[in-house]
Amino acid sequence: MKAETYLKNYIQKTSSIVKRLFEKKEREFGKVSSIGKEMMEIYFNFMGGKNIRGSLTKLGYEIFGGKNEKAILEASLMVEIAHAFLLMHDDIMDQDALRRSLPTVHIQYERIYRKIYKESNPEHFGLSMAIDLGDAGFALAYLLLGEADFSPEVKTRVLKRFSQQILTTAFGQALDVNYEQASKIGEADVMRIHHYKTANYTITGPLQYGALFAGAKEEEIKKIEKYGLQVGIAFQLRDDELGLYSDEKKLGKPIGSDIREGKITLLHLKALEFAKGTDKKVLQSAYGNKNLTLAQIKKVQEITIKTGALDYSQKLARRLVEKGKKFVPEITTDPELQDTLYKMADFMIERES
Amino acid sequence: MKAETYLKNYIQKTSSIVKRLFEKKEREFGKVSSIGKEMMEIYFNFMGGKNIRGSLTKLGYEIFGGKNEKAILEASLMVEIAHAFLLMHDDIMDQDALRRSLPTVHIQYERIYRKIYKESNPEHFGLSMAIDLGDAGFALAYLLLGEADFSPEVKTRVLKRFSQQILTTAFGQALDVNYEQASKIGEADVMRIHHYKTANYTITGPLQYGALFAGAKEEEIKKIEKYGLQVGIAFQLRDDELGLYSDEKKLGKPIGSDIREGKITLLHLKALEFAKGTDKKVLQSAYGNKNLTLAQIKKVQEITIKTGALDYSQKLARRLVEKGKKFVPEITTDPELQDTLYKMADFMIERES
Numbered sequence: 001m002k003a004e005t006y007l008k009n010y011i012q013k014t015s016s017i018v019k020r021l022f023e024k025k026e027r028e029f030g031k032v033s034s035i036g037k038e039m040m041e042i043y044f045n046f047m048g049g050k051n052i053r054g055s056l057t058k059l060g061y062e063i064f065g066g067k068n069e070k071a072i073l074e075a076s077l078m079v080e081i082a083h084a085f086l087l088m089h090d091d092i093m094d095q096d097a098l099r100r101s102l103p104t105v106h107i108q109y110e111r112i113y114r115k116i117y118k119e120s121n122p123e124h125f126g127l128s129m130a131i132d133l134g135d136a137g138f139a140l141a142y143l144l145l146g147e148a149d150f151s152p153e154v155k156t157r158v159l160k161r162f163s164q165q166i167l168t169t170a171f172g173q174a175l176d177v178n179y180e181q182a183s184k185i186g187e188a189d190v191m192r193i194h195h196y197k198t199a200n201y202t203i204t205g206p207l208q209y210g211a212l213f214a215g216a217k218e219e220e221i222k223k224i225e226k227y228g229l230q231v232g233i234a235f236q237l238r239d240d241e242l243g244l245y246s247d248e249k250k251l252g253k254p255i256g257s258d259i260r261e262g263k264i265t266l267l268h269l270k271a272l273e274f275a276k277g278t279d280k281k282v283l284q285s286a287y288g289n290k291n292l293t294l295a296q297i298k299k300v301q302e303i304t305i306k307t308g309a310l311d312y313s314q315k316l317a318r319r320l321v322e323k324g325k326k327f328v329p330e331i332t333t334d335p336e337l338q339d340t341l342y343k344m345a346d347f348m349i350e351r352e353s
Numbered sequence: 354m355k356a357e358t359y360l361k362n363y364i365q366k367t368s369s370i371v372k373r374l375f376e377k378k379e380r381e382f383g384k385v386s387s388i389g390k391e392m393m394e395i396y397f398n399f400m401g402g403k404n405i406r407g408s409l410t411k412l413g414y415e416i417f418g419g420k421n422e423k424a425i426l427e428a429s430l431m432v433e434i435a436h437a438f439l440l441m442h443d444d445i446m447d448q449d450a451l452r453r454s455l456p457t458v459h460i461q462y463e464r465i466y467r468k469i470y471k472e473s474n475p476e477h478f479g480l481s482m483a484i485d486l487g488d489a490g491f492a493l494a495y496l497l498l499g500e501a502d503f504s505p506e507v508k509t510r511v512l513k514r515f516s517q518q519i520l521t522t523a524f525g526q527a528l529d530v531n532y533e534q535a536s537k538i539g540e541a542d543v544m545r546i547h548h549y550k551t552a553n554y555t556i557t558g559p560l561q562y563g564a565l566f567a568g569a570k571e572e573e574i575k576k577i578e579k580y581g582l583q584v585g586i587a588f589q590l591r592d593d594e595l596g597l598y599s600d601e602k603k604l605g606k607p608i609g610s611d612i613r614e615g616k617i618t619l620l621h622l623k624a625l626e627f628a629k630g631t632d633k634k635v636l637q638s639a640y641g642n643k644n645l646t647l648a649q650i651k652k653v654q655e656i657t658i659k660t661g662a663l664d665y666s667q668k669l670a671r672r673l674v675e676k677g678k679k680f681v682p683e684i685t686t687d688p689e690l691q692d693t694l695y696k697m698a699d700f701m702i703e704r705e706s
Contacts, residue, residue, distance in 0.1 A: 146512040152505035
């Protein structure tokens, strides 16, 4: 099946479940205070995106023979809800103001406070509420797991795998935060962040949770790792490309924020390595510049192409995808499911948002 | 048993388990990067405190007939690890610099960054790392639950109860953050925060997780709620008192930070209500004052006593504790365990830190 179709079907099938879940929580919390109701509304509105992780959880379930569609749709939402939590916290750390075409949660709360309370520090309140709402969302994800329509044995195995995975992702995020400031970062370091922060989290983990929900053994879920690692790193390379070359409308977040943040992407690293003279200086003064201009972004885009850095990244991403695909036959022998895994792999680097 | 003895025994018996756990994680993460090792070291050093929540988890287990001490000691640490995570995030929101006699985690990281990286914004990095390390700790708490030596059925029930509890606590925290800015807050609102943010989280929840680990039924754990609610609110009233009248050395955190933050405590509310003339003005200019002086703290301490606000809070706390104790016979008929629950209740308002 085409990856886009698979994702679209997943979103279609889960949208009413997500809505009902948050409506229930709004009622529960709304009974006590309008603040609780508002929290759940903001969380619900923040849900969205491509639903890659939820879809892959469902796909992993199907690959390992799972047949209870209702149960897996409900359970897989834990992954999307947890993803929203991580984005909320990530947006604080990256000081991003836009996400999924909406103000990020800390900015939304900053605005709410600015309106209600005249004095004091709206930025700090925005940040506090976004930390807190993220924590609430993380707990909600686990609550969904607890309530999922699977056996306690299965849920306990997912509990372990999922927690280990988030722990690793937080560790990857720490590398990311630290490396932004470090002076000697090489391609291997960037790959290490992508491995820990993205690949396991976005591809391997979700497929594995799905597999575990279907009752797969530990040896079986191991087989997903090689596919997930290659395809997952490729996913991140494409993400960094889109972050530099897409447009805000398509992407739902501003272009060039990686430049402003001084994020060490492969594009950044390679452009710096390949650039000479003035170009190198332009890159150095743009990356990490909090007052980045549009003209500077354009310049960085040009230099990244001109030096061959974009080409380098794209070719690597393609190689990784092709390498990842080689492991598909180890995961499943079903031709249709194999086909979906191939197309998912391609999608990760062909997607426009 | 005396509450202090129960807590001391718990700390003694768990300290080596905590140490081993974090050493293992340091090794795991240290293999990939020194940053991961450092994260686990900082987390380990941040562990500590009175261990009320872990101890109550063990006590709940014993009350409901649990016999596997090793298993409950290991499993109960999830509560203390999660508590450390919430404190990390709480300290960011409250902008506190000291906790458990150590710099708070965001301040520790701020200093690390100041040392390593010359330019850029150390405050933001400190904050980012404290958010991230908290998230890691939350995942680690759940991982411990997944790995605990109990049946999957039991673990799934704890998973649900615990997640629901953290969700409620996050909601209580949101009330707290919001009410700091609100103009019309009454005693009922303060009690509501204490209920959602503290009582369930500190007393009811831990006793219930323990009970669930011992295989208690949902109806049985219900019986803990009345005790937990009264005693838990009393705990918070004492906490607020200590925060105003203890000393930094005993408390491990600065005195008067509730004043500086403008936190709506019962002491704050009642002192304002009872005070007249200049006293009222002194209170109004002290609460929420980021540049609070020692002389102002002293003045607030005096006025809170003089107006009878302290007495009001202390008497209420005592009444709540006595009310809570009345529910002990519903929880257990064992005289020794009843005795420990009585003494735990007293401890919550008699403790000096």
